[in-house]
Amino acid sequence: MSTSILSVSNLKKNFGGIPAIGDFSLELGAHEFCGVIGPNGAGKTTLMNLITGYAKPDSGTIVFEGRGIVGLRPYQCCRLGIARTFQIVRxxxxxxxxxxxxxxxxxxxxxxxxxxxxxxxxxxxxxxxxxxxxxxxxxxxxxxxxxxxxxxxxxxxxxxxxxPKLLLLDEVLGGLSEQEIEQISIALRKVHQKGTAILMIEHVIRALVKLVDRLVVLNFGRNICDGKPADVLEHPDVIESYLGKSLPNLPMQGTGS
Ligand SMILES: Nc1ncnc2c1ncn2[C@@H]1O[C@H](COP(=O)(O)OP(=O)(O)OP(=O)(O)O)[C@@H](O)[C@H]1O
Ligand SMILES: [Mg+2]
Structure with missing residues (x-):
């Protein structure tokens, strides 16, 4: 992997005693375009809130470009070079x-x-x-x-x-037309090619896998699978917990389709 831009280790966050994020770790390279998928309530938005200072973890570390950022306010994270979009637009x-x-x-x-x-x-x-x-x-x-x-x-x-040096996207394609999805996909490819690392939470899998070179799967706040999209989507745990069935013949990033 290229130089790490973000390093999340043993992150935990409970709400009312119930874990939203439980012992989650992730290493993201400075030039990666990584998708995050998982069922509703898996903890994806919470993870993004923790990385951007909108919520504080109960324990664990978040290191951005070699600097610990737990405890920083959202505007401080933004000034360091971490930007985000919101699931509910604002x-x-x-x-x-x-x-x-x-x-x-x-x-x-x-x-x-x-x-x-x-x-x-x-x-x-x-x-x-x-x-x-x-x-x-x-x-x-x-x-x-x-x-x-x-x-x-x-x-x-x-x-x-x-x-931003790191862009976090929370369901930016949800509810959009095919044409709008294509428009945003083209824009994101350009942003990535110019050197921004991207972590993209998304339920629109067929569009996501045309963009990313890695997929991380969250379930009950844990990283249950992490790897090449084609392998991850065929993993039995991912099919059981999220996809429901295998998704054969999806055009993937780098396949030219
Ligand atoms: N501020 C909060 N207070 C209490 N519980 C919360 C809070 N934020 C999230 N949760 C709970 O944490 C869990 C994870 O929620 P989160 O929004 O991170 O899921 P998600 O993976 O983004 O889901 P979706 O795909 O539906 O957007 C859920 O059980 C949710 O109800
Ligand atoms: Mg969410």
């Missing part, structure tokens, strides 16, 4: 699409200065990101009136505006 509804994305750019420090030049540069970069996710013609529209698919793409652009 745009600022009264701001325009472009302003929403600018919040990401300005918050992360890019353009935060008062110099006009910096703000102009940040705006140009945000417009580029909105074009990347297919919202280039919606810049001046209020975010509140966007469709769900558009809001999800806006959320992705806003997270990218923080210029």
């Amino acid at each position: 745009p600022f509804p009264d701001m325009t699409v472009l302003e929403n994305v600018l919040t990401g750019a300005l918050f992360s420090g890019d353009g935060a200065g008062t110099a006009k030049r910096e703000r102009t540069d940040a705006t140009a970069r945000c417009v580029e990101l909105l074009e990347l996710v297919g919202l280039g013609d919606r810049l001046d529209v209020s975010a509140g009136i966007l469709t769900l698919g558009e809001k999800k793409r806006l959320e992705l652009a806003r997270s990218l505006a923080t210029q």
Whole structure:
């Protein structure tokens, strides 16, 4: 594996005495594109909340680029280079699409200065990101009136505006049309090719496996399988706990389909 960007060890998180994450460990390389799958309630969003400072583990360590980050606030994790999207989208509804994305750019420090030049540069970069996710013609529209698919793409652009080294995606493809899934998939491939590590929680398996080179499976807060997508999807424990049946002939990442 390439140099590690994220190292999660023996992570535990209980809610009311019930484990949501139980002794979970994961090593992610700096150039990996890794999918996270598992049944509803398996602990996927909780894991993401722990990595991004939205929740604090009961025990265990999380190391990002060699630095322990347990106890940091979400904005501190973001400034270190960890961005995320939310399963339930959260745009600022009264701001325009472009302003929403600018919040990401300005918050992360890019353009935060008062110099006009910096703000102009940040705006140009945000417009580029909105074009990347297919919202280039919606810049001046209020975010509140966007469709769900558009809001999800806006959320992705806003997270990218923080210029993350590690991007965490929580069901960014859920509820989208085939065309929107394809649009986001193209954007994510480009983001990954430019050097961002991606951890992608997703239930839309057929789209996920066209993107990722590794799959991790969570069940009851534990990592029950981790490896090449083709092997993981054929693993009996994964079929029993999540898939229900084997999914033959799925086009995978790297197969050119
Ligand atoms: N803030 C919370 N308070 C109490 N219980 C919680 C909280 N957050 C999550 N849980 C519980 O932790 C478990 C894991 O939930 P989580 O949302 O992480 O699952 P998930 O894998 O993301 O599921 P889904 O695929 O449905 O999004 C569930 O049993 C859930 O009810
Ligand atoms: Mg979830």
